[in-house]
Amino acid sequence: MKTDRVDESMAQLLETAAPELSAGWEGRAMARLTATRPARGISRRLVLAAVGVAALVGLGFVPIPMGSAAGALERALAQAEQATTVHMTGHAWNPDGDYDFEMWASDDGFYRTDKLAGGQPVSVTLISGARRLDYGVADDDGKQYASELFDPTTHHLGGPKMPDRSYVEGFFQSFKRMHEQLGVPAPDMKISERRERSLLGITRDVIDAEWTVQGDGSISGVNYRDGDMVRMRYEIDPHTGRLLRVKQYKFEGTWEPRYEAEYVWDVEIPVNVRDFQPPQGTKLTRMLWWEKRVDQVVAQADTDDWGVSLHSLDVNREGDIVLSLSRQWKDESTLSRYMDSAPVIWVQAADNAGGRYTQLNRFSCYNTGTVGYWTTTLQRSSAAGNPSTVTLTVYPYVRKGRSPGQSVSFRNIPLPPRQNTDDLFAAETEVIQY
Amino acid sequence: MAEKAVTEPDAIAVDAVDAHADDTLIRGLREAAPAACSELCQRFGPRLHRFAAARLGWDGQLAEDIAIQALADAIRNIRQFNPRKSTLSAWLYGVLRRQIIRELRRRGRQKWAPAEARVPFDHLDETTLEADPAGRLDAQLDARRQVTEVAAILTNIEFEVLVLSAVDELSAREIGQVVGRSERAIHSLLHRARTKARERLVRDED
Numbered sequence: 001m002k003t004d005r006v007d008e009s010m011a012q013l014l015e016t017a018a019p020e021l022s023a024g025w026e027g028r029a030m031a032r033l034t035a036t037r038p039a040r041g042i043s044r045r046l047v048l049a050a051v052g053v054a055a056l057v058g059l060g061f062v063p064i065p066m067g068s069a070a071g072a073l074e075r076a077l078a079q080a081e082q083a084t085t086v087h088m089t090g091h092a093w094n095p096d097g098d099y100d101f102e103m104w105a106s107d108d109g110f111y112r113t114d115k116l117a118g119g120q121p122v123s124v125t126l127i128s129g130a131r132r133l134d135y136g137v138a139d140d141d142g143k144q145y146a147s148e149l150f151d152p153t154t155h156h157l158g159g160p161k162m163p164d165r166s167y168v169e170g171f172f173q174s175f176k177r178m179h180e181q182l183g184v185p186a187p188d189m190k191i192s193e194r195r196e197r198s199l200l201g202i203t204r205d206v207i208d209a210e211w212t213v214q215g216d217g218s219i220s221g222v223n224y225r226d227g228d229m230v231r232m233r234y235e236i237d238p239h240t241g242r243l244l245r246v247k248q249y250k251f252e253g254t255w256e257p258r259y260e261a262e263y264v265w266d267v268e269i270p271v272n273v274r275d276f277q278p279p280q281g282t283k284l285t286r287m288l289w290w291e292k293r294v295d296q297v298v299a300q301a302d303t304d305d306w307g308v309s310l311h312s313l314d315v316n317r318e319g320d321i322v323l324s325l326s327r328q329w330k331d332e333s334t335l336s337r338y339m340d341s342a343p344v345i346w347v348q349a350a351d352n353a354g355g356r357y358t359q360l361n362r363f364s365c366y367n368t369g370t371v372g373y374w375t376t377t378l379q380r381s382s383a384a385g386n387p388s389t390v391t392l393t394v395y396p397y398v399r400k401g402r403s404p405g406q407s408v409s410f411r412n413i414p415l416p417p418r419q420n421t422d423d424l425f426a427a428e429t430e431v432i433q434y
Numbered sequence: 435m436a437e438k439a440v441t442e443p444d445a446i447a448v449d450a451v452d453a454h455a456d457d458t459l460i461r462g463l464r465e466a467a468p469a470a471c472s473e474l475c476q477r478f479g480p481r482l483h484r485f486a487a488a489r490l491g492w493d494g495q496l497a498e499d500i501a502i503q504a505l506a507d508a509i510r511n512i513r514q515f516n517p518r519k520s521t522l523s524a525w526l527y528g529v530l531r532r533q534i535i536r537e538l539r540r541r542g543r544q545k546w547a548p549a550e551a552r553v554p555f556d557h558l559d560e561t562t563l564e565a566d567p568a569g570r571l572d573a574q575l576d577a578r579r580q581v582t583e584v585a586a587i588l589t590n591i592e593f594e595v596l597v598l599s600a601v602d603e604l605s606a607r608e609i610g611q612v613v614g615r616s617e618r619a620i621h622s623l624l625h626r627a628r629t630k631a632r633e634r635l636v637r638d639e640d
Contacts, residue, residue: 006628007600009635010584014601016577018484019494025483026475029502033471036509038464 069195069205073234075241083107083242083265090246090261092222101221101261104269109158112273126276130155130291135278144282150291152326152373153366195238204244205236222248222258231255278434286430290366290373293324301408305330306396308345308408311373313390315418319380321357322424323347327396328371345374346395352412353385364425375425389414456522463512474505478523481602482530488597489534492578500537504530524608527598531612584631591615592627599624 080086088103099122103113109130115123124135132154135146189211197203213228224230229251235244248259278284299310311324325345344365349357357378366373389412397406421427459477462470482504487497508515508529515525585593591613598604598612606620615623 004600004628006632006635007596010581010596010600010631013577013581013584014484014488014597016573017492017581018487019492019497021480021483022494022498025498025502026479028498029475029479029505030468030471032502032506033475033509034466034468036506037466038512039510 067195069193069207069236069238072193072195072205072236072238072241073207076234076236076243079241079265080243085265085267085269087264087267087269088261090259092220092259093257094222103261104273106269109154110269110274112276124276127151127154128274130294131288133276135276135282144279146278146282146284148284148286148288150288150294151366152290152294153368153371155290155294156371156373157368203238205238207234207236208232219248220259220261224250230258280434282434284432284434286432287425287428289364289375289425289428290324294373299410299413301410302330303396303408304405306406308394308396310392310394310410310413313413313416314424315415316422316424317418317420318422319355319387319418321349321378321380321390321415322375323378323392324373324375325394325396326371326373344398345372345376346398347376347378348393349378349390351380351385351387351390351415353387355380355382355385355387357381357390387415456517460512460515460517460522463509466509471509474509478526479505482526485527485597485602486530486534488581488601489594490537496537500533501530504533507533520611521608523602524604524611527602527604527608527612531594580635584634587630587634588627592623592630595620595623596627596631 085104085106088105089101091100092098100116100119101113102116103111105111109128111125111127113125114121121135122137124133126133126135130151131148132151133146133148135144137144189209191207191209193205193207195203195205208231210229210231213224213226213230218224219230219232231249231251233245233247233249235246236242237244242265243263245263246259246261247257249255250258293312296311297309298312301308307328307330309326309328311326314322314324316322325347327345344363347359349359351357358381360377360379362377364375391412392410393407394410395407419427459470459473463474479501482501483494483497486500486504487494490496490500504526508526511529515522520528584596588596594613595609598609599606604612606624607617609615609624610617610620613620
């Protein structure tokens with residue numbers, strides 16, 4: 001039934017306008033139709049599936065097995081050691097939100113990684129030498145913040161390590177070695193190395209590693225929970241031996257992608273990548289305490305296991321002393337026994353004016369497995385006199401014991417003039433509002 | 435016995451009967467049963483012919499050929515018909531429409547050839563006309579003129595949508611299946627087509 005007057009009018013007009021069917025129409029039609037047989041062809045679904053498979057194979061999504069690729073990962077690691085730069089781009093699927101990322105690294109000590117949302121950086125880390133700049137946007141109030149500091153451990157190591165090398169190594173060598181050293185059985189890791197080729201003639205060595213996560217943890221920023229089944233896939237160019245792609249999957253009935261990154265090696269790093277200007281509205285806090293102290297050595301001595309260096313003493317208007325110290329483990333082969341935590345450097349002090357000092361629970365530290373840089377504040381408990389020297393007894397690693405063999409004494413160290421401030425760290429902190 | 439009121443459930447029942455009839459017809463066509471071919475021809479032939487004629491400048495003979503070709507194509511490809519995706523009626527109009535488009539491309543014709551030039555005068559003797567053939571012809575020519583004028587202000591797809599709705603009474607969903615648009619798009623197209631057609635038809639009445 002037509003509800004619209006236009007429809008009624010059009011129907012009438014078309015009924016009237018339409019030519020009559022010819023008298024012989026039905027006979028002609030029947031002759032033709034009864035001579036026609038339904039096609040028995042392949043169903044459209046099958047045709048589509050076949051076309052789809054052909055396309056996937058052609059595009060390289062469905063590869064042709066070409067045998068094993070034993071040692072491919074070792075070769076890729078060796079190649080990575082030879083590389084001077086690497087550029088990585090990728091995407092991560094995290095329960096608290098997906099994101100894109102981009103990373104640049106160079107063996108001259110440059111490293112930059114950007115986390116992107118809508119093409120805009122929401123998190124940037126830029127390391128140039130020992131300087132490190134972090135930029136981010138707070139989740140709660142959306143405020144932009146940035147901080148810049150000087151990392152003495154990076155300075156000590158001669159710049160950041162190419163992160164992909166340590167990263168790749170981490171899941172195959174260090175992963176098992178760490179468990180062995182800790183005396184904990186490593187989780188079963190099923191590893192396959194194979195060579196594949198697409199119809200386009202592109203050959204890849206593919207390494208798959210599957211294991212069950214033990215304890216909650218994160219791999220490349222992607223969070224996993226205890227019991228999750230994870231697959232890491234590495235794709236390597238067999239001609240150059242270079243790592244081309246890394247993927248992570250989590251098993252959720254099917255293998256769901258969680259992370260993928262593509263690598264390009266030995267690229268020139270653009271000049272503008274080496275610099276990052278925080279956006280308007282960002283508050284940058286710059287603290288470069290160690291930059292002017294790391295290469296100073298006021299005093300140095302060794303315990304049985306540690307080398308201890310006193311880099312500087314700074315005194316505030318009250319006579320409190322801030323010590324900048326470092327400790328370095330002398331025998332790296334046994335370090336792992338002490339890696340479960342990094343206790344503070346413990347210090348006893350007395351000055352030549354009879355002053356006694358209390359070590360405050362106010363530290364800063366930069367630690368690696370072999371070296372630690374610490375600042376610690378000694379509060380002068382007696383205001384009497386004006387000391388010119390101080391004697392320090394330093395226990396670099398208290399857990400190892402306070403035996404005489406594990407402490408050093410620095411006697412009659414000259415004290416610098418007092419500075420006209422209570423908070424020496426605040427005085428050296430620069431705040432810039434963009 | 436009191437007449438039963440026409441209610442919505444009855445409309446649904448009619449649809450169900452149509453669907454059952456379609457199922458039977460489709461099974462027959464898959465088996466190439468002559469009875470099924472005959473039913474297909476009688477049920478859909480005139481409708482497809484009328485639609486084809488409207489799209490092909492009232493060329494009755496050509497419309498017949500195209501309609502027969504479309505029905506033959508439908509039988510050949512009947513195994514591809516999926517009743518879960520469309521009704522048989524919508525699917526047949528889709529097959530016909532592809533034939534029409536192919537024909538228009540092949541001949542490089544305009545959407546509307548001059549109607550008068552295509553009136554099949556030589557077939558008049560064969561047709562069953564009313565008592566007044568001349569009057570019938572006048573009415574036919576006048577109707578074609580009006581439809582031609584309406585079509586001239588509509589796009590091809592607006593015209594098709596209007597014809598399929600007004601004359602063939604296909605639902606928006608079915609029309610969408612014929613012309614490859616969403617149901618919402620069909621409602622929009624229909625609204626535009628009706629608005630434009632109304633202006634033209636009212637002017638004609640004045």
